[in-house]
Amino acid sequence: QVQLVESGGGLVQAGGSLRLSCAASGRSFNTGAMGWFRQAPGKEREFVAGVNWSGSNTYYADSVKGRFTISRDTAKNTVYLQMNSLQPEDTAVYYCAARQWVMYGVTVTDYPYWGQGTQVTISS
DSSP states (O other), X not given: OOEEEEEOOEEEETTOOEEEXXXXXXXXXXXXXXXXXXEOTTSOOEEEEEEOTTSSOEEXXXXXXXXXXXXXETTTTEEEEEEOSOOGGGOEEEEEEEOSXXXXXXXXXXXXXXXXXXXXXXXX
16 A cells, blocks of 8 residues: 655744655655645645656746755655745645656646645744
8 A cells, every 4th residue: 555644844934944754655656756736725736846756857836946845865765845935825735746657747637646745834
């Protein structure tokens, strides 16, 4: 059984930073891409960042480009999302997702495996 477990969410003030982690277990994702999505109240789940199987290729939504960094540790089967210069509009539940293909996707339907989500709240 596949499991993705996110951690690192919390409450921070605007301008602050958080680092989210997602640990994968149950199968090896070293040959698969991973991504981060977020969902704010009343809004659809949206793509935030993606990383290919080796970590050599990343892609970001325009809204987070230059502030967020996605990375992965293949030895630990873990993907990270470093979030800097956080703003109130970044408040959302953040989800980790995984797929079997080497390149990331940018839509929800590109990923068959999902974590339970971690809440990120930014106060102004």
